Amino acid sequence: MGQIEEARASCLDTLTYHRELLVSRLRSVQCILDNLLACGFVCEEDVEIVQRTVTKPEQVRKILDLVQCKGEESCEYFIYIIYKVCDAYIDLQPWLKEIDYNPSRDVTVMTVVNTDPISRYCEKLRHEMSRDTCFIMSYGQQEESRLEDLYTDTLMELLNDCNESLGFLESLDQLLGDHAVFNPQGETIYVMGDAGVGKSILLQKLQNLWSKKELQTDAIFFFKFRCRMFSIIKDTEQISLRDLLFKYNCSPDQDPDHEVFDYILRFPEKVLFTFDGYDEIQTNDLMNVAEVVSPEAKAHPLQLLVSLLCGKLLQGSHKVLTARTGTEIQSRVIRKKVALRGFSPAHLKTYIHLHFKEQEHRELVSVQLDASPHLCGLCSTPLFCWIVFKSFRHLHTMHDSFHLPETCITLTDIFLLLSEVFLSRSASPAPSLLKKSTRCASDTFKAGLRPLAAFAKLALQVLERGSFICSQEEISVCGLTEEDLTLGFLRPVSEYDASGGPATFEILHITLQSFLAAFALVLDEQAAASSILKFFTECSRKRESSCLPFDFCICGSSKSSEKHPFATNDHLQFTNLFLCGLCSRWS
């Protein structure tokens, strides 16, 4: 009993002795007040008196006076709150160590609720991140797959600044670690890879793991952006860093004193950013964008992006940036580099296993892949693999067949199949269990020609203006109906529209956009040959090397540094390849 008395007395003394330190370091008073009130150590009137006090230090002084005059128990509980809600009282954790604080058994039975705005915000971020990342955005809108049901590891090769291999990453946790860092001053982890190799999905997995607290990182804030958003925002629009984080990501609730933003500024190392698709930024002089150094200044979002990547804003925060292979980024900002190489044969086996639930189907698909090295090569790129598997599944459901039409299948065939799958949604009635329809691709295409031509026209128009996004109006002008939208070629995008403007859409994948654009070119009977081939001229100005379809898609990097750093012409290259593919089929 004597010992307990001594411990209690020491809490009151401790507060007196360390009063100055507490007054200067204790910031979040709300959480302290909420808990003191809930446990009956203060009353509503006390809380009001504290809240009416203007400055933070004054508020803390008032709280200290209150708890000290209520006695030892309330002093101990006061310290216990600081101990329990360590995120919010991070500045006071060293102090607790210094005084060698250990909560007594009496106090540990008392409840502490974390009502601190920072902790609440972290929870909200995790909750929203979990909701936004648990499904793989379906290309067909109709069936969505859970990320954890389909995510399969891919080969992640570490590179040095000369693009020499430093080995492979064993797990996603290593992505953020210090292993293979070649420029410690750089702050950005650069992940590159070809179209459809899984860069976005890798980030999604990272985000999902973080949301479940399964990612090894100290980051308690996670902000995700798609880079294209930065160039979509009007040139005249100026926003602050706070807006970028809170308006375009997730905003804090009940934070009258802006504690969350202040905290982020004070502890940038607690922040993790992902920026997906740097190659999609449509501006030619990103190198010359004026950097912003003040977190309060308003600037164009692109300036904020560049300043974050360079560490001029929120220095010390962690950043993962993805881009298509060959996109140039100033080496001074790159901390380490990872090249995604797609599925290895072992990964492919795992993916088959996840994709097909029935053993019989798994075996049939494996046999086909083993018989066709070409198809197997295509399937090392997860996007193409997904399309191939989707086609297998479709053929099976509709026609009881598990065979693709040709043994030597090309990328054009794959996208034709995907279109056939989409078009057959409206063309055929729901498959009957007893009688499967016989497969006739040309009938499906004939029946679906109107929407297909309209989607193709739309894709070409959007591509020609160097964009990925189309408006509702453009869609209608191309003759597409509400019902056509359900086929699966388009998906809605709302994430850039913080102002709640009218809905916009994007074509499900940029590669599909290129395919449809090529389709529009071959469908246009009136067009002169020069107009059909216009993208060849466009690309030959930028790139001299050969345009062999599969060195482009399968054999890793195809782009070289002669291109303009931030204006990749992949989409035009792909259009040309598909044009060749389509013409060769119909010649």
Ligand SMILES: Nc1ncnc2c1ncn2[C@@H]1O[C@H](COP(=O)(O)OP(=O)(O)OP(=O)(O)O)[C@@H](O)[C@H]1O
């Ligand atoms: N690790 C993976 N596990 C399972 N499926 C994957 C994986 N990576 C990619 N996919 C499949 O491939 C599709 C395309 O992947 P993703 O959008 O990540 O490619 P990307 O590299 O970002 O392409 P782009 O450069 O064209 O934007 C996904 O929607 C998914 O179906």
